[in-house]
Amino acid sequence: MNITIISGTNREGSTTLRVAAHVTSLYAAQEGVNASLLDLRDLPADLLSPTAYANKPAALQPLVDQVLASDGLVVVTPEYNGSYPGALKLFIDMLPFPQAFERRPVCYIGLAAGYWGGIRPVEQLQQVFGYRNAHQYCERVFFPAVHKTVGEDGAPEPGLAADLLTSQVRGFVEFIGNTKA
Template sequence: MNNSFTAADIKMHADIYTIISGTNRPGSNTIRVAKQYFHLLEKKGILTRFVSLEGLDVNSRNDQLRKLEKEALIPARKFIFVVPEYNGSFPGVLKAMIDNTDIEKVWWGKKALLTGVSTGRAGNLRGMEHLTGVLHYLKMNVHHNKLPISVVNRLLNGGKDIEDAVTLKVIDEQLEEFIRF
């Protein structure tokens, strides 16, 4: 996935998007769905960066986190959070990443889209609401169309991507709305 852009690339695009896979769990369904969002946006010609929390030390404000801010977070105008359900909410590693960034530079006044994933029936609805509260506190504009993807393990069905036509249609509609947001 292309995470580096030239000055000309950035100048040509009004908005830079950053997709955040909201867990550090290796090989998760979340990262698979987040990568699918990345590829869908690439096909639409959207300048997109991808952030995985796997192997990232977010428990303190360190050089690794500062580099992530500089390369993927601060330049972004729009964020897509793909967030799994952890104990009725969202992962603490995502909250730690948010808490240890430069809040004003990274988040204030920017836009966010939320997609929840779970193996259960609710698609992390509660976790998306919790995250919405945090993002509102950070002065972010959260898009109204928060997509809960339930039974994600069945939708992925051992494959790399979601292939269910109805789910893909809903994801495409969500992305089109967010592009216009």
């Protein structure tokens, strides 16, 4: 089973990337599945070119291949201005339609500096992935006040969010197995 963990921002020094790296290691350590990180800093800069929709930059292809080879996607998104980052939407818009998401299992982790822990970006993503007929795993995880509750290694401090993450990782692997059956 191949699971791809998408770090939902390309911001240098991002906390999301650290959390996504931790989640990637959890899938391998806890569930023994192949898990790989997709880092949006790898998006080619010319993806913003007006011609990029028709003529995709070659450097996008490895990221496309990684998504298409995934049995499941974990989207780790920060909250930017009450939503998810524009870089993530651009990536979604540049992936092949419909095969990138059609019936592909997806689950979500939200994080934010604020009190609500990224529930807004996650719920907005659920609308997008719902539109794209993804198989959405309903157990979501949120990290509020992320600068205080997540360590340098991207792991949440012991407590509810850490327990929910353990549960989500286990449950999502089971969900993927069930949707394939």
